[in-house]
Amino acid sequence: EDQVTQSPEALRLQEGESSSLNCSYTVSGLRGLFWYRQDPGKGPEFLFTLYSAGEEKEKERLKATLTKKESFLHITAPKPEDSATYLCAVRSSGNTPLVFGKGTRLSVIA
Amino acid sequence: DGGITQSPKYLFRKEGQNVTLSCEQNLNHDAMYWYRQDPGQGLRLIYYSQIVNDFQKGDIAEGYSVSREKKESFPLTVTSAQKNPTAFYLCASSARLAGGAFQETQYFGPGTRLLVL
Numbered sequence: 001e002d003q004v005t006q007s008p009e010a011l012r013l014q015e016g017e018s019s020s021l022n023c024s025y026t027v028s029g030l031r032g033l034f035w036y037r038q039d040p041g042k043g044p045e046f047l048f049t050l051y052s053a054g055e056e057k058e059k060e061r062l063k064a065t066l067t068k069k070e071s072f073l074h075i076t077a078p079k080p081e082d083s084a085t086y087l088c089a090v091r092s093s094g095n096t097p098l099v100f101g102k103g104t105r106l107s108v109i110a
Numbered sequence: 111d112g113g114i115t116q117s118p119k120y121l122f123r124k125e126g127q128n129v130t131l132s133c134e135q136n137l138n139h140d141a142m143y144w145y146r147q148d149p150g151q152g153l154r155l156i157y158y159s160q161i162v163n164d165f166q167k168g169d170i171a172e173g174y175s176v177s178r179e180k181k182e183s184f185p186l187t188v189t190s191a192q193k194n195p196t197a198f199y200l201c202a203s204s205a206r207l208a209g210g211a212f213q214e215t216q217y218f219g220p221g222t223r224l225l226v227l
Contacts, residue, residue: 009150031214032214034214034215034216036218041198041221041223042220042221043114043116043200043202043218043219043220043221044153044200044218045218046215046216046217046218049214049215087152087153089153091214097143097155097158097168097216098216100145100152100153100154101152102150102151102152103152
């Protein structure tokens with residue numbers, strides 16, 4: 001059974017204080033690892049897809065990396081507007097829907 | 111302006127009542143999904159459909175029903191058998207690639223919050 005574990009559950013940062021969010025996964029053949037951002041009361045917004053170990057993708061202050069067992073979402077010099085819940089999901093081999101972790105709730109304080 | 115719409119934004123259910131949540135997409139996507147989100151629980155899959163007139167149960171299908179009569183629409187009915195329906199419901203869709211596989215990325219609607227009176 002595919003599983004995704006995100007840590008920490010919640011993270012509080014000062015503005016400009018860089019940090020990383022972790023997503024550990026176990027799947028039977030990874031076909032993609034996905035990061036989403038979700039604001040309170042809204043649907044998740046797609047950020048990145050990673051397909052193979054060693055792959056990295058960047059968008060503004062966010063950088064996602066992937067190893068064979070986990071992914072990190074690095075946040076460089078965060079701003080208050082980066083506050084949100086960040087969700088990680090995986091798709092295993094075959095035509096299966098995404099399996100989500102429980103998310104990390106990030107708060108960036110000015 | 112392409113996207114996924116869900117209605118209503120808020121829905122109130124009385125005990126013993128069935129209610130239906132709407133999900134419409136104009137992205138020409140073949141696959142559609144329903145997830146339930148509870149605080150601290152992440153997203154849990156209720157039902158999904160890969161093609162019109164076909165759908166599969168997800169992890170928590172009990173107390174829910176769906177239909178897929180049109181490619182653009184995938185309504186979810188929360189039946190009276192669902193004893194704890196209060197949650198945030200999210201609809202998503204994804205395209206089908208050549209060869210039949212799903213496009214990997216799922217795109218989400220804005221959600222419907224269901225509350226019990």
